[in-house]
Amino acid sequence: MQNTGKLDATFTPTARTQVERLPERGVYDRAEIYKILDAGFFCHVGFVVDGQPFVIPTGYGRSGDKLFIHGSAASRMLKSLSGGVKVCVTVTLFDGLVLARSAFNHSMNYRSVVVLGTATEVEDREEKIEAVRAISEQIIRGRWDEVRPPTEQELKATTVLALPLAEVSAKVRTGPPHDEEEDYQLPVWAGVLPFRSVPEAPLADPRNLPKLALPKSIENYSR
């Protein structure tokens, strides 16, 4: 997954990806951005139809310097697809609430990546298999080898879009609140309430065959 080849190690901010507000939160380092992308597994895809923006959640997978997204979740988008569709893919990992001493300085800790570009449909059969495998492995590593692989018909019924990781930026906020200097005298508890998205006990499908053990992909699940 770490094949960055000869690409620049740092994304050059464009007028569109330059972080304008709170620029100290801007991140352009490719390795750091890929780490955020690899820690997530669903994104919000934005696209435009008749001047109206749409934002749809869907799964994704990173493979090298490409992001693959499930087009199926965005059938509306694909209507306007001909030679590619302009998208914005945003991946947000929420890390915690930042409680300040003033209402104004409350914030959130998060890692967020924004990818701009033109998404194109993956048509080549081999690349499509690589893409759906990448999406599957991104969501739950090891699952692909435990299940029935897609049939030709299922592959045809799956639309996958590819988006080059070329125009990319990230924003990261960590740490305690930043209060006004005079507010540090207030008797108000301030700090961070960290959050994690955690798996709970697996629920077996009532239709499972008897005595099936929990699969390795779940036993070893971690993010």
Added chain:
Amino acid sequence: MQNTGKLDATFTPTARTQVERLPERGVYDRAEIYKILDAGFFCHVGFVVDGQPFVIPTGYGRSGDKLFIHGSAASRMLKSLSGGVKVCVTVTLFDGLVLARSAFNHSMNYRSVVVLGTATEVEDREEKIEAVRAISEQIIRGRWDEVRPPTEQELKATTVLALPLAEVSAKVRTGPPHDEEEDYQLPVWAGVLPFRSVPEAPLADPRNLPKLALPKSIENYSR
């Protein structure tokens, strides 16, 4: 928060909000949609600049039949703001991974609300206070009364957008996987890996005054 007044209890799907793919997942009931909105606290806002979609994560608050969003996170959007900006606000709550017996039928359990419309800047001072309070209370109930309220200057420095909850739809997926009938014979464990976003132990700001107790807003925190 439940003031739906004389509005219809059900949103009428428009050509833009009708759930086209897997229509059985579509939800248009106002009370059910508000329940999803009230369970979340950050959204992804989509808007268009020069034909390019942008998708930015930000906090929100629901108050009656309006959604308030922090404009500050979307300074880029506000450049094109004059009499309102076309947006799509999407709130997604991720509930779990759905593990099927085939790669193709893997899915996610989620609740997702999509709001389309024109967001306008909140300029009236009283409405703006209501709006920032609604956003604050949505994120962490009770916090507003524990902290220093905004000064006039801070209020001016805060941009808030209001979006009517008029053109709205939701998609909800719950329950076990839906496999092909013949796949139920496969010796593959299938089921759901539920997820929750949970708070961890609070981290006090090193600059807190000595002996400050944990605030009620955190002690009583629940979603």
